[in-house]
Amino acid sequence: MTTGMACRLFFPGRKYELRDRRIGRWADGLFPPSGYRGDVRVQLSDRFDAVAVVEPIPPRRVWDWVLAGLLALAAIGFVVVDDSLPLWAQTVPAAIAVGFVPFRRRIPLTAVATVSIAAAASVAIALRDTESLDVGSPAGLADVVLFYALCRWSTPLRVAAGFVLSVGSETIIQWSAGRLQSEDWILVFPWLVVAGFALAMRYRARLIEGRHEQVRLAERNSLARELHDTVAHHVSAIAVQAQAGQYVVESDPAAAAKALESIAAIANDSIDEMRRMVGILRSDDHDTRNVAPATLDVLAAPDGRPAVHVSGDTRLDELPAGVGAALFRIAQESITNARRHSRDVTFVDVAVERHADRVDMTVDNDGAPTTRHSGSGYGQVGMRERAEALGGSFESSARSSLGWRTRTSIPLARVGR
Numbered sequence: 001m002t003t004g005m006a007c008r009l010f011f012p013g014r015k016y017e018l019r020d021r022r023i024g025r026w027a028d029g030l031f032p033p034s035g036y037r038g039d040v041r042v043q044l045s046d047r048f049d050a051v052a053v054v055e056p057i058p059p060r061r062v063w064d065w066v067l068a069g070l071l072a073l074a075a076i077g078f079v080v081v082d083d084s085l086p087l088w089a090q091t092v093p094a095a096i097a098v099g100f101v102p103f104r105r106r107i108p109l110t111a112v113a114t115v116s117i118a119a120a121a122s123v124a125i126a127l128r129d130t131e132s133l134d135v136g137s138p139a140g141l142a143d144v145v146l147f148y149a150l151c152r153w154s155t156p157l158r159v160a161a162g163f164v165l166s167v168g169s170e171t172i173i174q175w176s177a178g179r180l181q182s183e184d185w186i187l188v189f190p191w192l193v194v195a196g197f198a199l200a201m202r203y204r205a206r207l208i209e210g211r212h213e214q215v216r217l218a219e220r221n222s223l224a225r226e227l228h229d230t231v232a233h234h235v236s237a238i239a240v241q242a243q244a245g246q247y248v249v250e251s252d253p254a255a256a257a258k259a260l261e262s263i264a265a266i267a268n269d270s271i272d273e274m275r276r277m278v279g280i281l282r283s284d285d286h287d288t289r290n291v292a293p294a295t296l297d298v299l300a301a302p303d304g305r306p307a308v309h310v311s312g313d314t315r316l317d318e319l320p321a322g323v324g325a326a327l328f329r330i331a332q333e334s335i336t337n338a339r340r341h342s343r344d345v346t347f348v349d350v351a352v353e354r355h356a357d358r359v360d361m362t363v364d365n366d367g368a369p370t371t372r373h374s375g376s377g378y379g380q381v382g383m384r385e386r387a388e389a390l391g392g393s394f395e396s397s398a399r400s401s402l403g404w405r406t407r408t409s410i411p412l413a414r415v416g417r
Contacts, residue, residue, distance in 0.1 A: 093118035097142030108150035120169035151198030312352035334363035342367025366403040
């Protein structure tokens with residue numbers, strides 16, 4: 001293994017790439033990539049280069065410093081309770097461990113290796129003077145915390161290396177002191193539990209991200225169809241007006257000029273709709289099916305369970321296509337949520353009010369929320385992102401009386417004219 005491989009293993013990140021290249025060129029001089037030995041070196045290098053994590057590493061937060069403080073308090077407790085080690089032999093490993101906590105996601109293997117060696121050194125000193133330790137090393141608890149970060153955000157190769165360093169270092173010291181017994185295998189148990197929990201959390205995050213990606217792909221396909229339908233209407237109208245202008249350009253110049261004005265207006269409408277649809281695509285909207293009917297009255301079901309009442313300015317064909325589709329899908333999703341996620345709901349009221357510069361829609365129901373949430377949460381996210389993508393707003397909250405209310409407001413002013 002070359003030094004460059006070790007740097008990539010222990011210090012992942014872009015800031016080490018230049019140094020890695022320099023060390024790699026030096027290593028190539030010692031081990032030219034030719035023949036059997038070179039092939040093995042290339043294969044090992046490829047393995048160590050595969051350092052991509054499953055999900056983005058979160059930035060440092062306040063809780064990281066809180067965790068460091070808690071570990072520092074735990075170390076102080078170890079020092080107070082256990083006097084089998086010299087003070088420096090306990091404080092130095094603990095200080096190193098606490099110092100690595102805020103950086104445990106960026107260089108997890110480096111943190112685990114350093115703290116493991118520090119903890120093993122303190123155990124070695126204790127075993128030299130005492131038969132056994134009444135309390136474990138103060139750095140051992142931090143080693144378990146750092147090992148979780150290694151399993152959570154690093155590659156399997158690094159996890160295996162960290163496991164060997166964490167468990168193997170203390171095991172070797174126990175064996176070298178002649179005090180390794182058959183029941184000492186239980187020392188492996190905490191690391192196995194931590195690794196299992198971390199891998200379960202990693203699988204959960206990957207599963208959630210996969211579901212979100214499937215929803216995004218399905219929605220983008222649907223939005224692409226809506227974009228085609230919306231723009232095709234305007235382009236067809238432009239073609240008709242252009243052909244009409246060609247026929248009358250010589251006999252009736254005024255009619256030709258009027259056709260040109262109509263083409264310009266339709267083109268501007270088409271540009272507005274395209275920008276709105278592209279905005280929805282960029283926002284990763286999670287709702288599906290975007291073609292809206294001419295009116296919201298199609299959602300009315302006064303004799304249904306629950307009864308759905310629609311009132312106000314319900315004409316959607318008088319609105320820009322993107323706005324009408326958004327209002328229809330938000331109203332439809334609100335009604336669906338009332339039916340699926342509320343108990344004893346008897347009515348759903350959809351009220352639309354159109355103003356000069358915006359259109360407002362309120363959806364009320366009288367159902368009580370279920371005690372157990374059975375939805376995925378995509379509906380609420382989709383409604384909010386759909387409204388915000390058009391420059392509007394979406395709110396969802398409990399009513400002052402029994403039930404739930406959603407408010408949507410979307411501007412009608414043209415964007416980018």
